Amino acid sequence: MFAWNWLRGKDSAPPPPPPKMVVVPPLFNYPPIGARTRMLDSSYNVLFGKLALKSLFHDYYQNPRHFSTTIMLQPIDDPHVDLIATVSGPLDHKPEQNVIGNALFRWQSDVNDPHTFMDLYVSTTDPILRMRSCAYYPRYGFGAFGVFPVLSKKREPSEDHGLMGLRYGSENLSIGVTLMPPALMPFALKDEVPKSAWLVSRMGRVTAGVQYEPQRGNEKLSNLMNWSCAMGYGGGLGSPLSPSFNFSLELVRSSQFVASFYQHMVVQRRVKNPLEENVVVGITNYIDFGFELETSVDDALATNNIKDSTFRIGASWQANKNFLLKAKIGPRSSAMAFSFKSWWKPSFTFSISATRDHADGKMRCGFGIQSESLREASYERADPNFVMVTPSKEHLAEGIAWETGKRPMLQSDVDAGHFDSLPKELRPLDKIL
Structure with a gap:
């Protein structure tokens, strides 16, 4: 080695310093958990920012004064199956308040495609045993699904006898219908078919849709109380690495008006972490904001109280791969939640939330513990000469490249929708409406 350095000469340039890096943390939530069963439901119920708002306001x-424990397991040698078990109940157990336990066993035909699957659900409450199945063929856009309560304590609502559905989905259109299986349909319930129907279409950034959900006793198509309609305007590729937003207006059963707004922001900040290498200069954060307003438009139903007109505002901030802070406020109550996740194998998540009831002014807390082995998460590292979304003193280039393993990903690929080299949780859900 000494001889080689002497032959190179004293004036040879030293090797260039390693490029500075920006770390991209994995998502705190696991998007497929909330989205992998959406083919069982109407597209009307999951579009218009509804899925994102539900996660923001509930996850x-x-x-208050309750606990929740969740275990999500996946065998190492068979990633097509997984199990999710949950136990929840009050902290101060009373005879009238029972501890509820349930488990969901799922089989998925394709690890990267959650649309074709079958699962079994067991619970201490109704239904005791339920089976669900869905088959979707992306090449043709057609799918079929079914929900069948196998064991149930009572079968009063028609839904307790099972549901079947047919759907067609493409990038700009979704249409479907749900109905009761003819073999399981009691004679008294034959007039309730179909159970629901929907039509949703997208043109550019505008999405519009209608849904028919008949009320028991009056299933006429001319009854406006059986219809809901919505229109939304939004942008974004649907990937957590891309900022997105959605604004929607909805008229529910011609009696309730709902306006909502949701925005997902991807920001990068400077970081000085003694546990990281000196070349790490920044970190990517995820910030979400949502607003929802509900008000009655039917004078016959309005009683001028808080239930007829309400709103809620929520926000969340994921500072890194370990910490998540959320808050929401409304006229009835306000709440804050703090979650810590350790990325062991399996990972553990501890969450605590505090809720203040505005009626009595009391503060109540709840606790949650979650264990997960569905994925392996680690920081993605990228060269800030390409990766910084917002220009800074350390970045003046326009290109963006997310480096995953040995294959870099350029901004042109992100804009074109090529996410094959990204981890599964950082890709868009899919190109199906």
Whole structure:
């Protein structure tokens, strides 16, 4: 080695310093958990920002004076199956308040495609045993699904006898219908078919849709109380690495008006972490904001109280791969939630939430523990000469490249929708409406 350095000469340039890096943390939540069963439901119920708003206002918020424990397991040698078990109940156990336990066993035909699957659900409450199945063929856009309560204590609502559905989905259109299986349909319930129908279409950034959900006793198509309609305007590729937003207006059963707004922001900040290498200069954060307003438009139903007109505002901030802070406020109550996740194998998540009831002014807390082995998460590292979304003193280039393993990903690939080299949780859900 000494001889080689002497032959190179004293004036040879030293090797260039390693490029500075920006770390991209994995998502705190696991998007497929909330989205992998959406083919069982109407597209109308999951579009218009509804799925994102539900996650923002409910995930990691525990019921006051209650606890929740969740275990999500996946065998190492068979990633097509997984199990999710949950136990929840009150902290101060009373005879009238029972501890509820349930488990969901799922089989998925394709690890990267959650649309074709079958699962079994067991619970201490109704239904005791339920089976669900869905088959979707992306090449043709057609799918079929079914929900069948196998064991149930009572079968009063027609839904307790099972549901079947047919759907067609493409990048700009979704249409479907749900109905009761003819073999399981009691004679008295034959007039309730179909159970629901929907039509949703997208043109550019505008999405519009209608849904028919008949009320029991009056299933006429001319009854406006059986219809809901919505229109939304939004942008973004649907990937957590891309900022997105959605604004929607909805008229529910011609009696309730709902306006909502949701925005997902991807920001990068400077970081000085003694546990990281000196070349790490920044970190990517995820910030979400949502607003929802509900008000009655039917004078016959309005009683001029808080239930007829309400709103809620929520926000969340993921500072790194370990910490998540959420808050929401409304006229009835306000709440905050703090979650800590350790990325061991399996990972553990501890969450605590505090809820203040505005009626009595009391503060109540809830706790949650979650264990997960569905994925392996680690920081993705990228060269800030390409990766910084917002220009800074350390970045003046326009290109963006997310480096995953040995294959870099350029901004042109992100804009074109090529996410194959990214981890599964950082890709868009899919190109199906």
